Amino acid sequence: MQFPPQSLPSADDYPSLLRPGTSLFARRASRLRTLAGSAPAADWLNRLALLCDAQQTAFDALGDLGLRLPAGFAWQQAVSAGREAEIEAAWPAIYPQLASAMAAAGVAVADLGSAQASLPAVRALLAGEAEAALQSPTEAVLAAALQVVWTRFAQGLDVPTGKVLLAERGHCPCCGSAPLGSIVFAGQGRGGARYQECSLCATRWNAVRARCTLCDDPGVVAYLGIEDAFPAVRAEACEHCKGYSKLYFQDKDLVVEPLADDLATLALDVLVGEQGYARGAPNPFLLTG
Amino acid sequence: MNMNRRQFFKVCSAGLGGSSIALMGFSPNAALAEVRTFKLARATETRNICPYCSVSCGVLIYSTGDKSKNSQSEIIHIEGDPDNPVNRGTLCPKGAGLRDMIQSQNRLKWPEVREAGASEWKKISWNEALDRIAKHMKADRDANFVAQNKDGVTVNRWTTTGFLASSAAQNETGYLTVKMLRALGMTSIDTQARI
Numbered sequence: 016m017q018f019p020p021q022s023l024p025s026a027d028d029y030p031s032l033l034r035p036g037t038s039l040f041a042r043r044a045s046r047l048r049t050l051a052g053s054a055p056a057a058d059w060l061n062r063l064a065l066l067c068d069a070q071q072t073a074f075d076a077l078g079d080l081g082l083r084l085p086a087g088f089a090w091q092q093a094v095s096a097g098r099e100a101e102i103e104a105a106w107p108a109i110y111p112q113l114a115s116a117m118a119a120a121g122v123a124v125a126d127l128g129s130a131q132a133s134l135p136a137v138r139a140l141l142a143g144e145a146e147a148a149l150q151s152p153t154e155a156v157l158a159a160a161l162q163v164v165w166t167r168f169a170q171g172l173d174v175p176t177g178k179v180l181l182a183e184r185g186h187c188p189c190c191g192s193a194p195l196g197s198i199v200f201a202g203q204g205r206g207g208a209r210y211q212e213c214s215l216c217a218t219r220w221n222a223v224r225a226r227c228t229l230c231d232d233p234g235v236v237a238y239l240g241i242e243d244a245f246p247a248v249r250a251e252a253c254e255h256c257k258g259y260s261k262l263y264f265q266d267k268d269l270v271v272e273p274l275a276d277d278l279a280t281l282a283l284d285v286l287v288g289e290q291g292y293a294r295g296a297p298n299p300f301l302l303t304g
Numbered sequence: 305m306n307m308n309r310r311q312f313f314k315v316c317s318a319g320l321g322g323s324s325i326a327l328m329g330f331s332p333n334a335a336l337a338e339v340r341t342f343k344l345a346r347a348t349e350t351r352n353i354c355p356y357c358s359v360s361c362g363v364l365i366y367s368t369g370d371k372s373k374n375s376q377s378e379i380i381h382i383e384g385d386p387d388n389p390v391n392r393g394t395l396c397p398k399g400a401g402l403r404d405m406i407q408s409q410n411r412l413k414w415p416e417v418r419e420a421g422a423s424e425w426k427k428i429s430w431n432e433a434l435d436r437i438a439k440h441m442k443a444d445r446d447a448n449f450v451a452q453n454k455d456g457v458t459v460n461r462w463t464t465t466g467f468l469a470s471s472a473a474q475n476e477t478g479y480l481t482v483k484m485l486r487a488l489g490m491t492s493i494d495t496q497a498r499i
């Protein structure tokens with residue numbers, strides 16, 4: 016008789032880094048449609064689902080960028096450092112595809128030439144350095160085009176499957192952008208582990224639970240959620256920096272998707288903001304102004 | 305960690321009513337009306353260690369209640385700490401039932417003493433308890449401390465009192481515990497983390 020091999024919990028060690036899957040944008044689109052359901056902002060979520068569909072089409076057509084991790088890479092800086100132009104070469108070809116998908120959905124956005132003017136604002140937002148969300152549909156579509164190429168880059172990287180010592184946990188180890196929130200996994204192996212998700216390339220990196228990811232203060236964090244709604248989404252709020260970012264719990268909803276669920280739970284942002292906390296995590300599809 | 309550049313912003317109802325987001329199909333009135341039907345729930349999450357046994361599993365404790373107001377905080381949930389390398393989020397049945405122990409009616413919440421000859425336990429303060437323990441220790445050490453053994457070799461030992469340390473003690477606490485007790489000459493030192 017054979018027994019399955021057993022191991023102690025301490026033998027489980029989850030990876031520091033997870034690269035994005037090849038159907039990321041399709042999953043986002045389908046999640047947005049599910050969340051649209053009877054939501055008051057259904058039209059908006061459905062339009063963004065179309066944008067994600069177009070992202071997936073462009074992603075599939077783009078193919079592997081052929082960029083690899085340098086040998087002996089030490090994770091002392093973002094992988095992309097110094098190679099941005101090479102990585103981003105494809106975005107101008109992708110932008111018009113996404114723009115026409117949005118036009119078909121009734122959202123007019125600027126042409127490629129004028130969209131270039133929005134680059135600084137989009138870059139500042141993704142870097143976590145903007146003092147407001149993006150302002151126009153053009154900026155959102157531009158960010159979507161950048162997401163396609165950067166996710167392609169991140170997807171092609173052979174990230175280590177074990178622990179690596181990251182120089183910095185506040186920004187994406189792959190592209191240096193700010194995280195849009197964190198997912199907390201359910202199930203065997205990685206259950207309960209928290210990973211931050213990059214707002215640009217969707218790389219996920221491990222971060223300790225019950226600690227503010229915005230300022231790293233070791234004090235107690237508060238979890239703010241909506242009573243009897245959206246059980247999988249909580250804002251992790253910090254008394255030290257008065258900031259918050261959202262956590263998405265798979266054990267409450269297995270198909271939770273950080274970017275999509277964030278947009279469907281803006282009510283939580285409004286209520287948490289009224290408590291005096293400010294958001295420290297960008298989502299390029301959230302527009303204000 | 306380089307957090308200096310990170311900026312914060314507020315998502316307020318005015319922003320969601322803006323024209324850009326409306327252009328994308330966001331209907332502010334219905335969405336904002338929905339916000340007003342919601343109520344915010346608040347909990348805190350803190351780390352601790354299961355007190356039961358030597359494994360010393362890490363736990364995450366969720367409590368309700370806002371410390372800034374006069375509300376009573378209550379522990380609503382305890383789960384394994386996925387970041388603790390000892391247990392990686394798992395708990396044995398005893399640890400999984402920790403919340404019931406904390407909220408048990410029978411739980412000892414303060415020091416008690418039963419005086420010699422008395423049949424009743426009496427509640428005392430922590431200060432009284434620590435003073436009593438210190439006096440007992442001193443009396444016992446004064447009576448039983450052995451400076452030299454029968455061959456005249458200096459041993460400086462105190463074998464009649466023992467000490468059981470917490471399983472939740474970290475390395476630093478363990479270091480200080482041993483340093484303190486060895487200085488007194490105590491030889492019987494053990495920890496719950498070994499039982």
Ligand code: SF4
Nearest residue numbers: 354357360361396399
């Ligand atoms: S959870 Fe179980 S194994 Fe872990 S410390 Fe508590 S009693 Fe021991």
Ligand SMILES: [Zn+2]
Nearest residue numbers: 187190213216
């Ligand atoms: Zn990234």
Ligand SMILES: [Zn+2]
Nearest residue numbers: 227230253256
């Ligand atoms: Zn903080």
